[in-house]
Amino acid sequence: MNLKHINNVFFIGIGGIGMSALARYFKFLGKNVAGYDKTETPLTQELTGLGIDVHYEDSVDLIPEKYRDATLTLVVFTPAVSVEHLQYQYFLNRDYQIKKRSEVLGLITKDTFCFAVAGTHGKTTTTSILAHLLKETNTPFTAFLGGISEDFNSNFVFEGNEFSVVEADEFDRSFLRLFPNVACVTSMDADHLDIYGDASELEKSFREFVAKIRPDGKLLVRNGLPLAGQTYGIDDGSDYCIENLSILNGTYLFDIRTPEGTLKNIKFNKPGRHNLLNGLVAFAMATNSGRPAKDLANALETFKGVQRRFSYKIKRQDFVYIDDYAHHPTEINAIYEAVSEMHPHKKTLVIFQPHLFSRTRDFADEFAKSLSQFDSILLLDIYPAREKPIEGVTSQWLLEKIDNPNKKRIDKTNLIKEIKQQNVDVLITMGAGDIGLEVAKLTKELENGY
Structure with missing residues (x-):
């Protein structure tokens, strides 16, 4: 297909990090851009600020009129969206050009x-x-x-x-x-x-x-x-x-x-x-x-860095707060090694949110081993993302595998209280789920004294 002949681009899952980059690209080219995502986030708010129409309900009625011409509209979807998605089914049954994000990247590059x-x-x-x-x-x-x-x-x-x-x-x-x-x-x-x-x-x-x-x-x-x-x-x-x-x-x-x-x-x-x-x-x-x-x-x-990639949120002599996207045992090990190299002999507390039931199940023993290296561990519930629960796979199940007495499963609402109860030098938040939305609140609460 020739992208030059496309006037309108509609994204199903527009708030994803890769999808939103494509949305910015097409908006930059002067195309009409709109899309759906299930929740409002800072990313979708930024897209709205660029003049991109974003809605949060899976309703065919919310597809703007200009995107109902299949000859002028490209539909981009993420595999994380269910095939039962109503808007996806609408486009699928009306002869639209529907492509995955990766296919569109291939066309662009x-x-x-x-x-x-x-x-x-x-x-x-x-x-x-x-x-x-x-x-x-x-x-x-x-x-x-x-x-x-x-x-x-x-x-x-x-x-x-x-x-x-x-x-x-x-x-x-x-x-x-x-x-x-x-x-x-x-x-x-x-x-x-x-x-x-x-x-x-x-x-x-x-x-x-x-x-x-x-x-x-x-x-x-x-x-x-x-x-x-x-x-x-x-x-x-x-x-x-x-x-x-x-x-x-x-x-x-x-x-x-x-x-x-x-x-x-x-x-x-x-x-x-x-x-x-x-x-x-x-x-x-x-x-x-x-x-x-x-x-x-x-x-x-x-080079300054990438948000949520070993990002220093607080860096004082007496206290350091680091946030990272790590969601695999190998990545957790890398964070531990980096913290040990840059902040040797400091007492560490890690707050980890497992991402996906399947990944937690497949690497439970490796997760337990990598997390056990930190001095204290606070474990949040598993972030499901695109998945449904798997029987027996829970944060409590993972917690019991961690070979460290200083461990606890907590709720996000108790983060500040739990952190302040522990006398640590280095705090690390980790995970690929919505734990990232807590970082600004934690930073504000902790930067004026801990």
Whole structure:
């Protein structure tokens, strides 16, 4: 299909982080944009502020009149929406062009030089760093981000259309709709087993994605993953390798050895070696933009971050509050390691909201082990997202598996009370559900004294 012939774009699930980026894109192009989501959030409020018509009831009557012409309207939906959705069924039965978000991304990026970031962890941070590096070196690009970049204060960036930056999402095999020029794979840990069944099927899907790279393209792979491409890592002999790593006042200092030579005295301010690796692969990808490697490497120092990705909400000598999107055991381990590296010997309290019944069931023992590392644990109820409850899979069930006496299941309404009862140095909130909506309230309550 030719997107130039489309006047109207209607989104079912417009409030999702990836969907809202597409909505911004089409609004930027001057299209009519509207959509449905089940709840009002800061993201949907921002869309409304841009002049996008958003409603929160699944009613055919709420579809604006101009979107009832199937020849001029594109419908974009998220797989998280049920096939019984009334508006979805309306469009489905009337010969509309209906496409998943990933299909539309594929259409938008096919005529650009496409950078695609894949991996079960690190996609959003890596794409955000890559967008920052391209911006700092005056590269004409469009970026669709899976989080709110603190450098752009948005999940959509338009600086031109020669290059594109996208997340290659493995959920629902979405990334198989992309045909990148340069791609990376940051990780291949088992996840989304409700889609794939087992880890081998997930790995097979990543191999299919790699096969989509254009014939003259390039693949960058975290050292140790079972894929053939240029490798990146820390002190491990990778093609792109961080060496001479040290920390000074919370900032990483290091050299980058590349196939073309070594860049010295590079700085990066985001805590955690997982973030350092994200920065390294973003740099390695950006070198394919034709910009000087030294300029790209120097731009790493000014990257601010992504909301809910090891975000410091309070940072005092006596108390630190960090918020993160972590929702997989590997990600929780990475947060623990980063906290231990940047705030050694400090007493920690983690508040975790499990995301999805299926993920909690599939990785219960791993979740318990990763959470047990913190000094104290407060566990919220499981955030269901698109799922219905699974019998026996509850937060209390997970709590009983945690090998740490300082643990408790709590309700969100008691967060402040529970935090203030504990004498901790570092507070961490984690999860991919609606715990993110509590962060501003917690910050306000805690920043004036704790």
